[in-house]
Amino acid sequence: MAALEYLRRAGLAVELEGKRLRVTPAERITAEHRQYLNDHRAELLAELEAANDPQIGLVPQQHDEPQHVIRTAATASPEWRQSRNLYIGHLMICRACHAPIARYCVTGEELRQRYDNTPMESTP
Known part of the structure; x- marks a missing residue:
């Protein structure tokens, strides 16, 4: 998820709307960011689709690990x-x-x- 991480570090949020990328906030998008989006569009689409797919990236829970309990x-x-x-x-x-x-x-x-x-x- 390197392409998404680059944009997140720049303070941009990227969402998938159908087959389009939605990048916010618009006022933070620079010419460099626009070029990056054009150059890495396929990679960004793949990362976002994988992040939204419930079957990809699931990590099985380890039941032998202790749970963190917050006492209040x-x-x-x-x-x-x-x-x-x-x-x-x-x-x-x-x-x-x-x-x-x-x-x-x-x-x-x-x-x-x-x-x-x-x-x-x-x-x-």
């Missing part, structure tokens, strides 16, 4: 969310607790420990 509050266990909500709710109303310097009242300290020790993942 949206994917966390209900227990973790509850401990987080209790801890943060307490911090918002307690005048004795100050999280940036790790100063907590007795209740705040207990809630912080519970929050720290509750796993984000659900246990089977």
